[in-house]
Amino acid sequence: MVCSQGRTTLIQMNSRIIQTISCLLLLAGLLFQTRQLFAPRKDLTGMSKSNPIAGIAGKKTETDVRDYNESGQKQDSVSQKNGEPLTIDSIPRLSIIQGTHGKENSAKLNNNLESTANSISTSSSEKSAIETPKSSPDDSIFSITNKKSICFTEGISSFPVTFNPLLARDVNSRKAISLIFASMVRYDPELHICGDLAESWVIDRDTGTLTFNIRKNAFWHNGNPVTAEDVKETFEAAWRLRKNGKMPDGLDMIRQVTVIDEKTISVLYKSPWARMLDVWTLPIVSSGEARAMFPDQISSSLTADSIKGISDIPMGSGPFIPSRTDGANYFSLIANHRYHLGDPAIDTYTLKVINISKSPEKAEEIDLIELPAGFDPSGKWASEADLFIREFQSNDCEWIWFNLSRKPFSERNFRTALAIAVDRQSLLKDLGTRALLANGPFLPLSWASNPDIMLPEYDPQEAREKIQSILNNGLHIPSFTILTDDSNPWRQRAASSLARAWTECGLTTKVVILPWNKLVERIVAKDFSVVLVGFELGMDPDQASIWHSSPNIGLYNISSFKSDDTDRLIEQGRCSLSTDSRRSIYHSMHEILARELPCIFLFSPYRRYAISDRSRNLILGKLGHRVNFHLWKPEN
Template sequence: MRNFFLFGIAITFVLLACERFDEAQPLDPARDRSEQPSPTPPPISTVIITPTPPSTLPPSPLLLPVDEQATPEIPKSQSPLKVYEDNVFGFRIDYPLDWDAFAIPEAPRIAQMGSNDGGSAQSVVYLLYQTNIFTSDAALDTQIPSFLDRQGFRQLKEEELVLEDGTKAFRVVYQWRETDGLWQGSLFAVAQNSQNFFILTEAPQSTYLERAEDIRAMLSSFKLTDPTPLGIDRKEALTLFLDNGPITLDPAIAKELSTAQYIAHIFSGLVSFDSNLNLIADLAENWEISEDGTVYTFTIKANARFHDGRSVTASDVKYSWERAAAPSTGSTIAGVYFDDIVGMGAVLAGMAEEATGIEVVDARTLRVTIDTPKAYFLSKLSHHTAFVVDREEVALDPYWWSEPNGTGPFKMRFWDRDLFILEANTEYYETPPAIPFVIFRLYGGIPLLMYKGGEIDVASLYSEDIKEARDSQDALNDQIQLTKELSVYYVGFSSDKPPFDDPLVRRAFMLAIDREKLIEDLFTGSREVAQGFMPQGLPGFDPSILAIPYDPGEALRLLAKSSYGGAEGLPPIIYTTSGVVVEGSTVDILLKMWKKNLGIQVQPRVLDETTYFYYLSQRRDNMYDYGWIADYPDPHNFMDVLFHSGAENNVGKFSNSKVDTLLEKARVEQDNQVRYDLYRKAEKLVVDEAAAIPLNFGRSYIATKPYVKGLVFTPLGMMDLKGVTLGSR
């Protein structure tokens, strides 16, 4: 199961309260990257620096500016300094000998320098990503307003500074009043492409003035460098920024595409799909199918090994599948992929620990029996739920997956809030990856700006970027690769709850949307309006399916004809979304169309996008966002998995006996043409019944640097990194 977020998430700048400085344990001046990864790295937002909230004081007397000499270049301190280097984001800075340096793995705060005595000046280094390219002074201007509510705040000076390497920076010096007297500080900014580095330094005014020369020297030494996390040179690594990182690396638990993307490089299963969507052997060397189509006998590759060198056996496969199905594991998707196997129903129900249909013949031979012949069964085994895990590792630690011992082409080298690093598995049972490392940055800004600035090698384009990038005059145009995905985005109805338990109400809401205009306005022609739920390129796709009209008049007639008698008879309607509800967003446009055409005010409710698909079934309201991309290229993975009344992914609980009958016949039909026709008939019924509102089929637009060769994007939304090589830059 691979869910997609339906609507683009706008980047929101939020305020972060910056304590006057927390206590922290000192680290080596070089940024330490050897600590253990967090099992559940939380999402990281782009922020605005916000200083300490002001104290409650009576009006202060007029604060006089401090006389501090300004120079176009900062003089060097005569005192010896220590060096702090950050190889993750790429900078170095000198700081006084009597200070300590602290790494802060809580981006945007990335480093702190100062004394632990609490009375000395303290400096915090921030890295913020902007939505536009700023100069250093403009970047600083975005932050100053957050300081203005301090008691007696007064800006003393602003100046452009030239650093030792010739880089232009900008600094503002200010003062304000606290309960213990006057304080003074400075905010220093250096802008590089979409990156804005800030250094916030504050202290009691007497202390600040006493250390002013040291502060100047520290700022003058700031220098941007090439990031080399874990000492890895950019020439040895493909560098990416996709998201905030995986939620888990347990293949049995993951249920959305972003997490599956990481898992697929570390683990593997018996079979997989190549870039042309041909089913191929993976851990399996080969397989045989019985004449009646119910028994599959797999032979595992002799050289298949876990990353620690232990051989993969048939027992490992059996354990991994039964573990995924066991209720104690907590998988909500295992039933989708294993329910065909004899005896798996009992395991899924917690009534048995082993499935009678999974038999270990010998160390390399596994025999699997399914209930009836099913043309798509092998394809289901390509899903990450069927990937093999190390039972010995699982037994040792509930968070075993934070340092997984997989079988895939890459090993996980490192994981924290800022980075996720893969290292090539040189003992991989197929051809080992050509590239030594893949670095996923987990903190960043607009991918296209990071790409243009040289921070990353590959970038997904947002819809607003695509029109500009597709301009034939834009140099970026030749670097863009379009992939038509086997995906569909739609608005789901809770068919088991009023008012969408009435199909007339559902259809009224569907006809009240001008989907053509919505998709064109949002995606500027980069997406295809969906008339059904099976995308073009999927076997069984129906090019003759009738277009869903935009007909507000008919929508009102259907609403009046419904069991609710019109808009006035409807209960309050809430729309559950993973996106943001701002002017011009998808949800905003939908709500306005329903208000205009039906006279109904639908209220949105926003859930955390990170865990949206994990909790949607329990938290859904009357309507909700949904997106689906194929796990395997078969209509069963769309129509049956999403709309059969008993399907786990039928989130809205749509139920239609005629649809169920067609889907159940298709499950056992061996003639593919007959099978595809059954799915087309089911799709027509699902659209006629308005089980959901199809919006668009997906397309991905990816910019790739010319020196990156062999990177493959599949219609299943996955990247194949095994064949990547890096040329000269």
């Protein structure tokens, strides 16, 4: 029994030792796995997985990484040397190839975009890790894998003509630019001017001086701070465009821009004027980009034909960072989590080309699209795509422009005959949406509009008599074309109506429908006789850019209108700080333009958007303008 008990005790002791050793080995294995799990490691973009805040402009998810690196291969990135800030020149240039292109070019383009996004991620990760408290292990693991990315898609009628903020003229280019870039000031939803990059400002109306203080938390997409030098270089780059008549509106009134310190800049105007702040809604580009885009040798040779060639995407400081594109059908951006006005709720913002008039069934692919005038939103496509329609008063207008540099359109009698042959009420009825009939160049509800002015009334008989009289006096009237764009069904119908009305007056005319980009090229080159096109007026009634005869001021003078009296009134209206005085000036200007008829003023349509049901809470301004992107928060 004794021996038997000893063996039993020994066996029990050995068993306990084995169990203890097994437990220790298991514990060691668990510790090793835990260490591996929580150890910082670099993913494809150089982001530290143990700190999800460090990444592209401050935040990133595994889902994002797969989206931006679909091949699963490591992308080249621009690294910092010895902690030095990433320079603007070291960021790869982002080139957009216009039009349809093959898989090879598309792949190269997207590699370029991905490489830049990766570079931005690398440059911002160190700074973000220092400024942001390190996440707990729970945050670093589970928040990454469980976060659901918020994607948003906006439909646009055509691919942007350019991403150069100083050259953009068309609405789709400006939409893309508003996502990438920030300005010194901006308009809020109620049309009040508020700060963007500018935290505050002081205006000295006696000396015509404006002083801006730039936000300390304003950064470029690569993490470098926005400085007063950037603002100055943007102005100087834009000023160099005066040689070609491409200078952005209003900058001609600036005498000097002076850097006070890194975050303070002073602007001296030629005289005090009403738009001292409004002009600084101009997108700001970094100093290096400004010099690269418009050195003297480029700006001096810039022509209308070469605008399309300058298609690089400069680095911005706005709410979104360029990510992917095929250069023809879509353009995707990712959230800039360092954005100075707040972290955007939308992770991926895509602009997608959709011709809603021809393919309304594609509405289910988008969250937001501005509907063209004349498009019927009552079809079942909207309900099937879970879309609803919102309507706003707008600063848009529909005008028929004449090219006054061509005969016989240079003759006022001929323009008047064409105007009274057009039944504006009939065109308005066919528009299919609410609109305000125009009585001149200013918006119908604007304080600048002269209520006592009446445009010539529809009278086809008098139109025929006037045209016959012109022919009898020996003026040759050649056949001519009416140009309009293919994205707006109402304009196409209206152009056909114009052709019929003028044909009934004894004229020979035809309609030519062009893609928007091609139409813009023809307008810029003054290669047209008559063009029907929409126009977006500025928030301020100053219309120097539309009617002034100087090419450096009249950037959008489509009709090539020239009038010394109008030039004088424009300059007086710009320099007056009294609303009453400006009202009187613009009423006189209104009278001249209603008499001269450089174009037929049709109406101001209401702006309509189709919006997805999950995006009902989007913040759109009083005129339907797109504001406060960082506050847009669609439901997922």
